[in-house]
Structures are given as structure tokens and as C-alpha cells.
Amino acid sequence: MSAAYHILLDIFPLLWSGLITGCLYALGALGLVMIFKSSRVVNFSHGNVAGLAAFLIYGFSSGTLLTLSWSAAVLMAVVAVIAIAFLSYAIVAPIMAKSDLTATIATLSLGLIAQGVTLLVFGADIVPLDLPLPRFSASLLGLRITGYDLTVLAVAVATIVGLFLVIDYTKLGVAFRAISANPIAAEICGLNLRSVHLFAWTVSAVLGVIGALLIVPTTFLSVTTVATFMLQAFAAAVLGGFSSLPGALVGGIAIGILMNLFTFYVSPEFTNTFLLVVILVALNVFPNGIFASTGGTRV
Amino acid sequence: MSDSILTMRQERSSLDLRKMVASERIVAGAIIPVLILLPLFVAGSWTYALGVCFANSIGVLAVSALVRYGGEVSIGHSFFAAVGAYSVAILETRAGLPLSISLPVALVAGVLCGIAFAWPSRRLSGIYLAVSTMALALAMPEIIVNADTWTGGFEGLYVSKPLIPGIGIELQRYYVPLVALAVVVYCLSRLRQSRQGRALLLARSHPAAADAFGTRRAWARVSIMGISGGIAAISGAMLAFASSAVSPTVYTFWSSIFLLVGSVVSFYGLTLPRALIGGAFLTLVPQVLSGSGAWIPVLYGLVMLVVILAGHYGPQLSSILFRRGEKR
Amino acid sequence: MDAQNSMLTAQGIALSFGGIKVLQGLDVEFRAGEVTGLIGPNGAGKTSLFNCLTGAYRPQGGSISFDGRPLDGLSPAARASRGVVRSFQTVALCPELTVVENVMMGLARNYHSGWLSAFLPLARGRREDREMREAAISALASLGLADAADLLPSQLPPGMQRLVEIARAIVGKPSVLLLDEPAAGLNNAETRDLTQTLRNIASPDLVMVIVEHDMDLVMSICDRIYVINFGEVVTCGPPQAVRTNEDVIAIYLGSEDD
Numbered sequence: 001m002s003a004a005y006h007i008l009l010d011i012f013p014l015l016w017s018g019l020i021t022g023c024l025y026a027l028g029a030l031g032l033v034m035i036f037k038s039s040r041v042v043n044f045s046h047g048n049v050a051g052l053a054a055f056l057i058y059g060f061s062s063g064t065l066l067t068l069s070w071s072a073a074v075l076m077a078v079v080a081v082i083a084i085a086f087l088s089y090a091i092v093a094p095i096m097a098k099s100d101l102t103a104t105i106a107t108l109s110l111g112l113i114a115q116g117v118t119l120l121v122f123g124a125d126i127v128p129l130d131l132p133l134p135r136f137s138a139s140l141l142g143l144r145i146t147g148y149d150l151t152v153l154a155v156a157v158a159t160i161v162g163l164f165l166v167i168d169y170t171k172l173g174v175a176f177r178a179i180s181a182n183p184i185a186a187e188i189c190g191l192n193l194r195s196v197h198l199f200a201w202t203v204s205a206v207l208g209v210i211g212a213l214l215i216v217p218t219t220f221l222s223v224t225t226v227a228t229f230m231l232q233a234f235a236a237a238v239l240g241g242f243s244s245l246p247g248a249l250v251g252g253i254a255i256g257i258l259m260n261l262f263t264f265y266v267s268p269e270f271t272n273t274f275l276l277v278v279i280l281v282a283l284n285v286f287p288n289g290i291f292a293s294t295g296g297t298r299v
Numbered sequence: 300m301s302d303s304i305l306t307m308r309q310e311r312s313s314l315d316l317r318k319m320v321a322s323e324r325i326v327a328g329a330i331i332p333v334l335i336l337l338p339l340f341v342a343g344s345w346t347y348a349l350g351v352c353f354a355n356s357i358g359v360l361a362v363s364a365l366v367r368y369g370g371e372v373s374i375g376h377s378f379f380a381a382v383g384a385y386s387v388a389i390l391e392t393r394a395g396l397p398l399s400i401s402l403p404v405a406l407v408a409g410v411l412c413g414i415a416f417a418w419p420s421r422r423l424s425g426i427y428l429a430v431s432t433m434a435l436a437l438a439m440p441e442i443i444v445n446a447d448t449w450t451g452g453f454e455g456l457y458v459s460k461p462l463i464p465g466i467g468i469e470l471q472r473y474y475v476p477l478v479a480l481a482v483v484v485y486c487l488s489r490l491r492q493s494r495q496g497r498a499l500l501l502a503r504s505h506p507a508a509a510d511a512f513g514t515r516r517a518w519a520r521v522s523i524m525g526i527s528g529g530i531a532a533i534s535g536a537m538l539a540f541a542s543s544a545v546s547p548t549v550y551t552f553w554s555s556i557f558l559l560v561g562s563v564v565s566f567y568g569l570t571l572p573r574a575l576i577g578g579a580f581l582t583l584v585p586q587v588l589s590g591s592g593a594w595i596p597v598l599y600g601l602v603m604l605v606v607i608l609a610g611h612y613g614p615q616l617s618s619i620l621f622r623r624g625e626k627r
Numbered sequence: 628m629d630a631q632n633s634m635l636t637a638q639g640i641a642l643s644f645g646g647i648k649v650l651q652g653l654d655v656e657f658r659a660g661e662v663t664g665l666i667g668p669n670g671a672g673k674t675s676l677f678n679c680l681t682g683a684y685r686p687q688g689g690s691i692s693f694d695g696r697p698l699d700g701l702s703p704a705a706r707a708s709r710g711v712v713r714s715f716q717t718v719a720l721c722p723e724l725t726v727v728e729n730v731m732m733g734l735a736r737n738y739h740s741g742w743l744s745a746f747l748p749l750a751r752g753r754r755e756d757r758e759m760r761e762a763a764i765s766a767l768a769s770l771g772l773a774d775a776a777d778l779l780p781s782q783l784p785p786g787m788q789r790l791v792e793i794a795r796a797i798v799g800k801p802s803v804l805l806l807d808e809p810a811a812g813l814n815n816a817e818t819r820d821l822t823q824t825l826r827n828i829a830s831p832d833l834v835m836v837i838v839e840h841d842m843d844l845v846m847s848i849c850d851r852i853y854v855i856n857f858g859e860v861v862t863c864g865p866p867q868a869v870r871t872n873e874d875v876i877a878i879y880l881g882s883e884d885d
Contacts, residue, residue, distance in 0.1 A: 036426070042426045042429060042430065044374070044429075044433075091604070091608070094611060095607065095608075095611050098611065101366070101370060101371070101372055101425070102607055102610070102611070104372060104426070104429065105372055105559065105563060105603070105607060106603075106604060106607050108374065108556060108559065108603070109560075109563075109599075109600040109601075109603035109604040109607065110600065110604070111600070112556065112560075112596045112597070112599050112600030112603065113596070113597055113600035113601060113604070114600075115596045115600075116593060116594065116595070116596030116597030116598075116599075116600060117597060119592075119593035119596065120593045120594065120597065123593075124593075228437070231433065231434060231437055234430050234433060234434070235434065237430075238427065238430055238431075242426060242427070242430075269441060269444075269445050270438075270441055270442070270445065271441070272434065272437040272438040272441055273438040273441060273442055275434050275437075275438070276431070276434035276435055276437075276438040279430065279431050279434050280416075280419045280420075280431060281419075283419040283420050283423060283427055283431065284419045287422065287423055486746040486747070489745065489746050489747065489748065490745050490746060492756070493744065493745035493746075493752060493756070494731075494735050494738055494740065494745070494752075494755065494756065494759070495742065495745040496745060497721075497724055497728050497731065497732055497735070498732065498735055500721050500723050500724055501721040501724065501729070501732050503721075504721045504722060504723070505715075505719040505720070505721060507683060507715070507719065508715060508719035508720075508721075509732075510683065510702075510703040510704060511681055511683070511703050511707060511712065511713050511715075512707055512712065512732050512733055512735060512736060512795070512799075513704040513707040513708060513735055513736030514704065514732075514735065515702065515703075515704050
């Protein structure tokens, strides 16, 4: 009785915080999936660019580069990241048309550059980045719910709902779905491939910034943290099948919870190894993601 | 991902290609005697750096072979290199075994790891392979550090047993990696002439056609990962031998990306000169930039991008230049 | 094995992709010693049928057998080793391999030298390689392509690339040869040569099936023709009967009106 009670006492906070971080992994994964769905490229620079953005916000607000208000700093960083997304797309797009593989390698080189620029400007040290979060804390059923948790949940839900509304109801969103389903047919029908790609790359970059920013309070900001955080996003995307937006969402939350349970019950030292195992198992058990439609006949 | 790659190679007319292959043979023929005689003329620090360079060249070949024959990109080859390196180091510290025994063990371990790793994604598109190699590279350092009873943790292990007793270890640290590099290049050139090599190439460019003539896609994927993993393990073993030590800082996610950079810089070439270019890039750039380490990722990223863009726009540019030349 | 009995049959083949019915319970029968044509408008399901026969697609219904032995559930590779080979609608030669090396791929399934031979010049691998090369060159020579052996496919005109594909298909002495639009992209002279070549390839032991839009070619070399439309067999018979069949005329006139 009491053993079961203790397990419950442990497990609820683990599930809750797993859900919270999972939402952030989902934001990262959604960005990867958006780009992959529309342009068939795995954007390996995603984490590094998002990390650079988090550093830019720090730089713009702390006085390292500029001394701006927090919201102005975020705005500047978002603008910078969108500019990077446009530039990345301009570089990758022509290569993409010829070879997905070379385009993927090109995104890696962009990631290297983003990483290097972060190192050059901000150094390899850990920097403090405080988010203006509501100072709030409540207890519910043995759970400690903080202002951070609620902020993450609210932002993630708002972002994801917003994203799905855009994709379902706007012209650009419909075009995005059409191009993801069949790029050649969609282009013949007069849909503008370029604007849809830019839409996907921009949205992905913004999702990356939001995810990176919100993950910072749980760890700290250094040149590697955000890039490592993206491994979770990649794992989430793989779990979701890499081309399904709902899959990425569920995958992110699943990864968040699994990671929490693993670090608590098994070992906090083998998190990346655990993710590797999750990815490999997921590839075997759900080769096309957790939401794969059955009935494919092409072998 | 495996549809069309290496635009540069395919765009270039085959005549050029043959000329290039022929000229690379001549270069290779000239390089080999130079490399054999070099330790007679240069200082010990140079032979040391070159030994490391040869080991890195083998690692670059492992990535290039995967790109060329598999149409896949790996950002986790430091894992296989680490498997090779630690096989050598652990067999020496635990069992006192020399390289002559530990190198074959390293090779087999690398091949098996490559196969085991490719197996889950054998039927899937190459992006899954790329993503899982990323996880592999990120997982390796924590595995090494936490298995410290075997691996020596952060400290690492020393590799000091000579391959051939009685000959100076410094010379061996130069010549053994050189011979290994030459053997790997030779084996890869044989592969191109073999039934399996042709099957892999066909499976990369036209999987359905390969399938229709008896080459299963899953076989191709698993085979090339086995080959590539084995070569990477040799590179790790040679790196351990040449640098006389192994430590987790050498086998990180970044070292995997650097191997890919080396491969891109050498245009995914499988010849001796190309491999040396890739290996030299990986060995010499950090030495030159040792004072300002932050520039390394920027420089690597830029060079990689420039090479990719040159490969992409090069044929167009050269055709424009060629036409101008004709008008004059 | 009795050559008379060699027959590739497909019964009740049903194939659909996400609700779109591509093949609707198709029955076909291809006999050795005959050249069978498969015609019909674009999208009628001809190539899909080929894909089902070679195992590239798994049909949801029906069964396929060759020589009385079922092929269902076998991988394309396993079917290839039973002698079922094909050419492709778009040329599927490896651009990095020379012509003769591409043709040698048609024999690869018959050779088994190990991986050691792939990396080292061992006797067995070298002997196998020599055999494959000789067979490939004689297959190329039979199609008049001996001179092209050491060129790359990209150095050949499209018509000759087609012939290289056919050489790759026949070099392994197949029992079933499925040709998917062999004359696509060829000029008149090349098509004439191809027609002659196909006549030469035809033999009493070979099941030969041709999907083709060039009616002159089909009518001149086929012994029997299946007409397919909307995934169903419209009619089947000798060229003369098919040429005058009213349904067939309606299909083709209908499609010409577009």
C-alpha cells in the first residue's frame, strides 16, 4: 500500500515535468518535420541556429551586445533567426533540387557556422539568461506546479494550436499540405513551391527559438545545451515518423516523459544512449511513426 | 536521400572523369615514394602529425565510402572510430596484446557495429540513418566516460606497444598508419571492380533495378555500413596507435562532423591523394588555428559550404567560362 | 522441364493505392515461345502489373505463378533468381558503371564469391569476374553494342541505353523477360533495329512480354496481345483480331479525342 503510494508520489511529478519538457521537444520536432515535409531535407542546423538565437536574446538584453528590454531582444532575435532561415533556404534550395543528400550536408555546414559564430561572439562559458516568468507556485495532488510550467504549457499549446490553425485554414497552409503530399502535382497546379518552403523554414526557425528559450531555465545556456536539446527533438520526430506533425507532437511528449522516467529510475548518466536506443527501437517497431497509416502496399 | 548525389561527378563528362582518375593515379604514384622517404628528412613532430593525418585519412575514407556506395551521410562515424581505438587500447592494457592481434579485432568489432547499427533502419529512407548516427555520436562519450573501469574514463588509456618489436616506436607510429591507409585505398579500389561494389552502386542509383536483378536494398544498406564501420574502426585503431593514447574527447559528435567535413573537402574521393587531402585538412587546420579554436567550426562550415556550392555551381560556371574561351 | 508448359500466369490480381483501384482482378497468361504484347492507354495499369509480376508491388488479391510454382510472397530478388527479369520504363542504368559493368549486373545473382574476393584479388572472384565480363560482352555483341562496352551509359544515345538495359536483362538467360516500353524515346531507325533485336531474342523457352505504345512494333512482333484499360483486361488475341476489335478501337479513338 505505502510502496504503491510512494511510486505514485514519485511518478506524478515525473509525468508532469516530462509533459512540460516534452512540449518543448515537440516544438523542436515540429520545426524539423515542417522543413522535412515540405522540402525533404533534414535540417541539421536547427539546434545550432536556435541556440544562437537564445544567445542573441541574452546578448541583446544583458548588455553584452546591446541593452534592450527583454521583449525587444526577443523580437530582434526572431528577426535575426528569420533572416538566417531565409539565407539558409537561399543556399540550400538550389542544391535541394538536385540532391537531398548534399542539401542535408549543407545544413550541417550551416549548423557548424552557427555554432562557431556563437562560440566566437559569446565564448564557451555558461551564461545566465533569466526569463521574465510569473513567480508562482502551487501544489496540486502532490504536484508542485510552477509559473514556468504553466508558461511553457500555455506558450506551447498556443503555438501548436496556432500552427495547426494556420496549416488547416490559411491558403499558405493548404499549399503546404498539398506540396507535402505531392510536390510535383502541387507545382503543376500553380502552387508556389518557394513561398511554401519559405513559410516552412520561417515557422520552423521561430518554433526553434521558442523551444530554445523555454528550455533554458531547466538547464543553463551554453553553446552545447540547445544543440543537445535538439537530439530530443530529433528523437521525437523519428518517433512520430518524421513527416507527421501530430506525430512530432506526441513523439515530443513521449520522449519528455520517457526521458524523465529513465533518468529517475535507471540512470541520469546515459541519457543520450537511452535516446539512441529509443530511436533504434522506434525505427523497428514503428518504422513509419506512431501514426503510420497501415495498408501501404509498396514494398 | 539516395537518389542522385555527387552532382559534380555526374555532371562532369566522363572523359574528364577518366583523365582525373588517370592523373590521380600518377599523383598517387608520386606521393607514395615521397611519403616512404619523408621521415628521413623531416623532424619528429612532423612524422607524428603525419601519422595522425594518415589515421584521419582512413576515417575520411570510411565516410566517403558510405556516401559513394551507400548514398548515405553519417554524422556518427566517431563511434566506429572509438570502437576501433578502444579495442586496441583495452586489449593492450588488459591483455597486453599488440596491434597485430588487436587490429583485426578492431576491424571485426567495427564491421559488426556497423551492421548492428544499420539493421534497424535497413528498409527505411536514409534520413533515419543520418539521425540515428547523430544519436550514436552523442551517446559514445557518455558510454566511454561511464565505463571507466574498462576505458579509463576521462583520462583515457595509453597505447605504447610497438607492432614490430625492435624498431623505433616513433617510426612505427608513422609507417603503420601509412601502410594501413594504403591497404584501405587498395581494398576500396578492388571493391569498385567487384560484383558487390557494382551491386552497391546500382542499388544506390536505381534501387528498383538492383532489386529486380537480385540485389536487395536492405542488403546494400547493411553491407555498406559494415564496410564503412570497419574502415572507421581501422582509422580509430590507427589514431590510437599514432597518437599513443585514447580519450573520450577525441571521439565526440564534433569529431564525427569533422570526418564528414574531410570527406566533403576531398569530394568524397576514395583515392590516396583525395584521402590525404581530407585527412590533412582535419589534422592541420586545428594545429594552425590552435590559438583561436572558435574559428575552427566557422572555417570548417564555410569550407564545406564552399565545396558543396562549387560542386553545385562549378559545372555551370565552367561551361560559361568554356564558352567564353571558345569565342575568343 | 517441358518448354511447352512454361507459363507465367496471374489470376485475379487486385491492387489499389489508398482507395484508387489500379488493377481490378486481372487474369493474364503469358506463354513461353510467344511474344505477348500488353497495350492500353496511359494509367491503364500495365506497369503496375509488371511491378506485381516482379514483386516490386504486393497486390492485395490474386496469385502469380510461373511454371506451376507460385511466386507470391517472393521478393523481387528471389523472383529474379527464378529467371523473371525486366527492363524499366525510364532507363535504370547506373551512371557510374561502364556499359559492360551494367550488363554484368544482370548476372550477379548467379555468382557467389564472398566478400573477401571483393577486397582482395582472389582467384575465385577474378574467375567469376572474367566469366561475367565475357558473357556480358557477348550479350552486348548480340545486340550490336560490343564497341560500347567500356563507355559510360551517359555517352550513349537514348536508343542504345535502352539496348544496354535489354542486354542486362537477357545476359542471365531469363525464362521470363518483361520489357517496359523498350521503344520509348527511340527514333524510327532505332525502333526498327529494336524490333529486329527482339525477334532475335525470342526463343521457344522464353516468356516475353512487352508493354509498348508503338503500335507498329507491337503488331509486328507480338503473337498475342492483351488490351488493358482501367485495370481490367478488355480483350486478348492475335494482333489482327485486336486491331479490328471494336472495344479497342473505341478506347484508342476515345483517347485520341482528348
